[in-house]
Amino acid sequence: xxxxxxxxxxxxxxxxxxxxxxxxxxxxxxxxxxxxxxxxxxxxxxxxxxxxxxxxxxxxxxxxxxxxxxxxxxxxxxxxxxxxxxxxxxxxxxxxxxxxxxxxxxxxxxxxxxxxxxxxxxxxxxxxxxxxxxxxxxxxxxxxxxxxxxxxxxxxxxxxxxxxxxxxxxxxxxxxxxxxxxxxxxxxxxxxxxxxxxxxxxxxxxxxxxxxxxxxxxxxxxxxxxxxxxxxxxxxxxxxxxxxxxxxxxxxxxxxxxxxxxxxxxxxxxxxxxxxxxxxxxxxxxxxxxxxxxxxxxxxxxxxxxxxxxxxxxxxxxxxxxxxxxxxxxxxxxxxxxxxxxxxxxxxxxxxxxxxxxxxxxxxxxxxxxxxxxxxxxxxxxxxxxxxx
Amino acid sequence: xxxxxxxxxxxxxxxxxxxxxxxxxxxxxxxxxxxxxxxxxxxxxxxxxxxxxxxxxxxxxxxxxxxxxxxxxxxxxxxxxxxxxxxxxxxxxxxxxxxxxxxxxx
Numbered sequence: 001x002x003x004x005x006x007x008x009x010x011x012x013x014x015x016x017x018x019x020x021x022x023x024x025x026x027x028x029x030x031x032x033x034x035x036x037x038x039x040x041x042x043x044x045x046x047x048x049x050x051x052x053x054x055x056x057x058x059x060x061x062x063x064x065x066x067x068x069x070x071x072x073x074x075x076x077x078x079x080x081x082x083x084x085x086x087x088x089x090x091x092x093x094x095x096x097x098x099x100x101x102x103x104x105x106x107x108x109x110x111x112x113x114x115x116x117x118x119x120x121x122x123x124x125x126x127x128x129x130x131x132x133x134x135x136x137x138x139x140x141x142x143x144x145x146x147x148x149x150x151x152x153x154x155x156x157x158x159x160x161x162x163x164x165x166x167x168x169x170x171x172x173x174x175x176x177x178x179x180x181x182x183x184x185x186x187x188x189x190x191x192x193x194x195x196x197x198x199x200x201x202x203x204x205x206x207x208x209x210x211x212x213x214x215x216x217x218x219x220x221x222x223x224x225x226x227x228x229x230x231x232x233x234x235x236x237x238x239x240x241x242x243x244x245x246x247x248x249x250x251x252x253x254x255x256x257x258x259x260x261x262x263x264x265x266x267x268x269x270x271x272x273x274x275x276x277x278x279x280x281x282x283x284x285x286x287x288x289x290x291x292x293x294x295x296x297x298x299x300x301x302x303x304x305x306x307x308x309x310x311x312x313x314x315x316x317x318x319x320x321x322x323x324x325x326x327x328x329x330x331x332x333x334x335x336x337x338x339x340x341x342x343x344x345x346x347x348x349x350x351x352x353x354x355x356x357x358x359x360x361x362x363x364x365x366x367x368x369x370x371x372x373x374x375x376x377x378x379x380x381x382x383x384x385x386x387x388x389x
Numbered sequence: 390x391x392x393x394x395x396x397x398x399x400x401x402x403x404x405x406x407x408x409x410x411x412x413x414x415x416x417x418x419x420x421x422x423x424x425x426x427x428x429x430x431x432x433x434x435x436x437x438x439x440x441x442x443x444x445x446x447x448x449x450x451x452x453x454x455x456x457x458x459x460x461x462x463x464x465x466x467x468x469x470x471x472x473x474x475x476x477x478x479x480x481x482x483x484x485x486x487x488x489x490x491x492x493x494x495x
Contacts, residue, residue: 004427046430046432046433047433048436049432053436090437161436161437162437165437239442240483241443241444241480242443265439285475285476287476290476290477290486291486291487291488293483294483294484294485294486294487295486295487295488297483298483298484298487304483305482305483305484305487306482306483306484307482307483308444308480308481308482308483309477309480309481309482309483309486310442310443310444310446310480311442311446311475311476312475312476312477313475
């Protein structure tokens with residue numbers, strides 16, 4: 001397969017990013033903006049071929065921990081101005097139709113009350129709704145068995161392929177070299193310092209390597225002898241035919257484990273988590289998923305049952321034990337982590353690129369992400385995110 | 390957006406009126422432009438343009454797209470990687486997958 005950059009790799013680079021998803025391309029762009037020098041991005045397949053291109057395409061600020069909220073708030077601001085900032089001709093299909101989160105148990109309602117308090121404190125324009133108020137926002141919603149809902153109108157959707165493409169193109173205009181179909185096979189080190197990366201298309205020497213390999217983060221970390229508690233977990237999704245706009249917000253339930261949103265293109269994307277899913281790299285689709293999703297989604301949004309399912313697929317969440325990413329340096333000098341996003345890497349990509357570039361350039365961080373370092377696992381300071389599908 | 394070209398345009402540029410993907414309204418001209426821009430695999434073109442993502446699931450356009458990529462790269466069509474075939478084999482109603490859905494006699 002021809003690489004995006006023909007010819008081989010350069011001999012030397014100032015930074016090598018492993019992973020051509022939205023995280024890797026965002027980091028490449030932000031580093032290039034800081035004039036970091038020669039930046040090489042390695043992607044073993046094509047851009048957004050992994051978890052980015054397989055995600056549910058939602059962006060939300062309604063999180064259960066302060067850190068996730070802060071990261072998401074900053075990212076939403078970046079999505080709002082992204083077409084202009086990155087001068088992207090296609091447009092990233094950003095839609096702020098909101099997220100409507102549904103509670104079906106008393107425990108879930110208690111959690112929502114706590115979440116809303118935290119989110120409001122941090123400036124998220126979220127509101128707590130009764131089932132009938134929720135129905136006013138989504139008239140096709142079936143409110144049976146519902147306790148309450150929360151709604152944030154500035155959450156929404158963006159197109160993961162376009163966001164990745166936009167970062168890649170903007171990065172390339174600033175000199176980033178994106179080598180697709182180029183696989184990092186080995187990381188060269190010398191007395192616990194990064195020295196270079198060996199790929200299937202040659203070796204590039206560098207003092208800085210950034211692991212943005214999504215579900216393959218553990219594999220890449222192992223190349224510098226780091227055992228990091230990342231693990232991949234399959235999550236499936238499906239999409240329907242496109243129809244006229246009828247559903248503004250993403251509708252989501254944690255206890256019933258589903259999400260469903262109509263994209264600006266008109267199709268409905270939906271997915272479901274499976275608590276029985278075992279860690280592993282398998283990303284094939286199953287008929288059981290189709291049936292379970294159909295049951296959950298048509299119960300909550302009955303008219304959606306009339307739409308035809310066009311396609312099913314799956315991707316991997318790159319999980320960490322506390323469902324928060326690991327960002328920053330490691331005991332191996334020059335080796336940085338930007339992974340472990342646990343299913344919400346797409347929506348956190350803008351802020352991640354900014355923060356990682358600040359960390360690498362040794363600048364003051366625009367958000368205090370002290371608790372997201374690798375050391376938290378040794379210190380036992382995990383921050384558990386309660387609101388994940 | 391109305392993409393219909395006028396008569397003069399049709400004569401000037403037949404690519405503009407040659408449909409590759411009927412579901413998503415993608416012309417040969419658009420496909421050629423994407424290949425020119427550097428999207429040279431069927432998977433990338435599918436994701437950027439939605440070619441093959443419509444209700445016909447790529448039945449019409451997949452082969453045409455592969456042919457265009459082959460031409461542009463000077464390869465044999467058989468050498469160009471196809472997009473992945475994804476389930477369901479044919480589109481089905483979401484509600485049809487639910488237990489206890491209405492039967493067709495009602």
